[in-house]
Every structure is written in structure tokens, then in C-alpha cells.
Amino acid sequence: MKMIMSLVLLTAVMMGCKTAKNTTQSPPTSGVQQLTIKATPCYGTCPVFEMTVRSDKSANYLAQRHNNGQQGLYRAVIDGRNYEQLIALLMATDFPNLKEEYTVGATDLPSMDLEITYEGSKVKKIHDYGARGTDELKALYDFVKTLRETQQWQRME
Template identity: 30%
Template sequence: MRLFLLLLLATLLGAGSAPAQNLLADKNKAKTKTVLLGREPAKGKLKVVTKKPAAAKPATKKVEAVPVIVFKRTPCFGTCPHYEATIFSDGHVTYIGYRYVPLTGPHELKLPVATVNTILDEARRLNFATYEERYSQGSTDLPATILSIRQPNGQLKTVQAEEGTPPELEAFMKSVAAEIEKVSGGTTAADR
């Protein structure tokens, strides 16, 4: 119908009729019809575009940098707090509480940037990259504390501690847990 009206309009204007061209305008296969009026394409071009309604664009995702600290506490056969926290350099924390914590499910939290920097400075002071990947003596009912720190070379160094952990590393992991638990509401478990 539209094509007929355009051709009628072109005839009435005295330009004569010209063939219509169907072009694919985009990946949605919307149709673009171009009708040439007259012999000089630069002057007498009339372009009518018919498109399908554009789909709603998805909400733009927040582009996040890579995490600088990832901290996890695993479950045990008792009431050990079970959660994980992914910390970014701006203090943004993606937290998931599983069991025996006041905050369960996924949450977005915030740590002061100074706290994040203090944790990273302490990791450098302890030379965190030199610790073994796992400290375990074979017990099966102990929870693990897993700490990953982004190193200056961009690699993520991960240490899993169950038992037999060097005292300075154990104290460091407890201090990281304490900072996370300040913003997540602590733990509900009596045995940590």
C-alpha cells in the first residue's frame, strides 16, 4: 500500500516512476525501501524507512575491575560460618552468605578503601605470594579459609588454610575475616 502511495505521489509530481529497491537495513532484517525520483540521484532521492520496533536494550552492566581480594570460609560438620566475599579496589564487595551468618544470599557491601589498601599492604609485608597453596594435615571435618590476593603482576595468588597454618598467616586471615564481618553483620556461629 505504501509503495503504491509513493509511486502515485511520484507520478503526480511529474518525476515519473522508478523501481523500488528493498534493502536489509540491519540484523533485525527491517526493510528499507528507497524510491528514486528523477534522474539525478543526488537531488531527488526520497528514502522511506520502515523498521520493526527496536527491542528494549538490556540495562547497562556496571563494568567492574578485576577483584583484588577474594575471601571464602567453607562449611564444616558443625556451625561454622560459610560465606564468600569478592573485594574490589574501590571497596565494593560482592558477598554471598550461605549458612551460619546473619546475612544470607547475595549482597552488595562496601568496605572503606583505606581498609582494602591496608589488607593489600599487609599482604605485601607478609610476602603473601611465597606461602604454600594449601595448609592441611588431613582432617576432614575442619572448615577451610581460602584467601586470594591479586599480585602486582596481575596474577591471583590463592592460599587455602585448614590446619597447620603459619601463625602470621592465620592472624592475617582472621583480620581479613574481621573486616568483612564488620560490614556483613558478623557471624552467628559460636565456633569460628
């Protein structure tokens, strides 16, 4: 009798596992139309800029302060290898499942603000005070900062 009850209980548990709903969204495998990242000021020499990269690899870069001598509006086409790496880093963040806000318990730090448009009209916005939300986000931020120096930016102003 104990054996039958154990099997019934095990079957009920297994069926419950099969019907459990996944509450997280699956990350998109493609379909990112645009990524905009804004770096906000701190009380030191943190770079302040905004960069938008679109799916056709065209990009705008507004350098405001502390950008290695760059200031003003620039345009470029991100080279293929760097674009693929940018999208891979973005996908590694699992951005649909990230929180909308991250913060650290310190003052005078810059923020990174992300806006990702994907799969038609979906938009994910993330505000990251201190730029330390997740390890994957930090890697994305670092890569975007390198794009300021590695692409063929043409000044527009």
C-alpha cells in the first residue's frame, strides 16, 4: 500500500511540474531593431554620450563630455564583426528578463540608460545607476564605450 501511495504522489508531483508556467520571457533570438545607450555625468571625468545603433548597422553618436577629445554629433556604419559582437553581448544580457532599474548604494556615480526596440514594436528600457546592474550589462557597456574609438565616425556638426 505504501508503494502505491508513493507512486501516486510521485505521479502527481511530476504532472504538476509539467504544467508549471514559465513566468520569464524567452530572449529573442533576433529582431533587435535599435539599441540606444546613454551615459550620464558624474562629478568626475566620466564620459557623457548617447549612441544609437540600428539593425542596418547605421549609428549616431552624440559626444557631450570627456570622450577623448570628441564632441558633437557623429555618424558611422558599425563594421560587421563589431555589430555581431554588440548583438551577441546584448543577447547575453537576456534583456527582456532584466529589471527596469538597477542601483548601487553610493553617490556621484554615472548611470547607463538603455532602450532596446525589438521584435517589431517591443521596447525594453533599463536605468542602471552606477552601471553595475549585471556582469553581462557591464560587458555591454564596456563594449559600447570601445565603439566610440574603433569605428569610422564622421562628424555631422
